[in-house]
Amino acid sequence: MANVLRILALAGVASWALAAAPVAAQTLTPTAAGAYSPTAANATGASGAPNGNFLTGAASGESRRSYLIYSIPAGQLITSATLSLSAALVADGPNTINVYDVSTTPSTIAAGTATPGSTYTDLGTGVVFGTAVATTNSETLTITLSADAITAINAARGSSIAFGFNNETLSAATDYVFGGSINSTPRSLILVSAPAPAPVPTLSEWAMIMLGLTLAGGAALYLQRRRQIG
Structure with missing residues (x-):
């Protein structure tokens, strides 16, 4: 007995x-997308809008670094994150794209009121969150974000986070990824949360x-x- x-x-x-609740995945779309040159804020078409052009590299001899901004829901701890991005138009590929942490306030970047020179620097320097190589037009880049990125995303829960993008293999006057990317899809941030206790x-x-x-x-x-x- x-x-x-x-x-x-x-x-x-x-x-x-x-x-316990199963592991949950959330797919987020950006609240703002765009690019900065050393001399101009929001230097691409529809910059600052969710569907904005975030050309990364050089066009007509002018270099641009881009950004995507996401609103991170409050709540459960994030355990992994992936960016899924259409390369849109690729010029002079293959191009290596790095994803960087950004210290400039996301709302300031999106509004185009950030100082162009320092923001351009910020978008392409600092901690590397992930990397991808773009070769052909419209291919989907899958970028698994690092532990540093997960820490930053968790710190941004209930607010917004900006990711910076830089073309690390820039070598010509016309040399870019995400060209003509107004309305391009996907441009998703996929978050995986820990199961609820x-x-x-x-x-x-x-x-x-x-x-x-x-x-x-x-x-x-x-x-x-x-x-x-x-």
């Missing part, structure tokens, strides 16, 4: 622990569990005695 109750109790607790039973729920175990144990004892009599 004691062994039966012990097994049933362990099974009940284990099933409760396994009742299993709920802790209340006193009344524990009482119901114990009642169920007692009834089950009594039934097991009854069947055992029936077998002995038979």
Whole structure:
């Protein structure tokens, strides 16, 4: 009898622990996209809009570094993150694109009120969050973001985060990725959250569990005695 109750109790607790919510994934689209040159804020078409052109590299001899801004939901801890981006038009590929941390306030970048020179520098220097190589037009770049990026995203929960993009292999007057990227898709940030912890039973729920175990144990004892009599 004691062994039966012990097994049933362990099974009940284990099933409760396994009742945690499954791992959840969220796909976010940017609240703003665009690019800065050393001399101009929001130096591409529709810069600052969610569907803005975020050309990264050089066009007509002028270098540009770009940004994407995302609003990060408050809530569960983020455990991994991936950027899924259409390369749109690629000139003079292959081009290596690095993703950087950005210290300039996201709202200032999107509004085009950030100082062009220092913001251009900010978008292409600092901590590298990820990298990708773009070769052909319209290919989808999948960039797995680093542990440093996950830390920054978690710190931004309930607010916004900006990612900077730089063409690390810039070598010609016309040499870019994400060219003509107004309305290009995908431009997604995919976040994976840790599962929610299993709920802790209340006193009344524990009482119901114990009642169920007692009834089950009594039934097991009854069947055992029936077998002995038979």
